[in-house]
Amino acid sequence: MTAVYITEPGSILSVQQQHFQITHKDNLCVSVPVKQVTLITLFDLCQLSRQAVNLVLSRKIPIYYISRQGQELGYCEPDSKRPAKYRSKQLKRQQEHEFVRAFAESITWAKMHNQSVLLQQLQVSESEFESEVYRAFFNLLMDELAMNSIRRA
Secondary structure, eight states, X not given: OEEEEEOSTTOEEEEETTEEEXXXXXXXXXXXEGGGEEEEEEEXXXXXXXXXXXXXXXXXXXXXXXXXXXXXXXXXXXXOOOOOTTHHHHXXXXXXXXXXXXXXXXXHHHHHHHHHHHHXXXXXXXXXXXXXXXXXXXXXXXXXXHHHHHHHO
């Protein structure tokens, strides 16, 4: 029986003719018969095709997701009762309205900041005045967001 470890970021695990195939940058690296695979471990930014996921689930092959630093990010272990490392914490935090609001606020602020940077990079117009107006507008929105969070706290 074979354990498949995929460590190269950007690699993809797919299925072709009852073989798991690992490709990286459109180059076939390895092909393993599905019957032989008992475990799949994905490190960093590796992907599974939809067909591979369906086949893995139907054959009850466990999949583990490991971070670059070696921490378990999650897993898909059919018929397992073991909770994912962060899942219980996520469910608890989901009930904390203040945390949910602060989290949504930080996402909103980050999105606004990214839009501001994008506008600056695209240089929407030749006019220096217009870019200053856009920058001031986004700063005002970010300040307003911060003030609203202080008022609600």
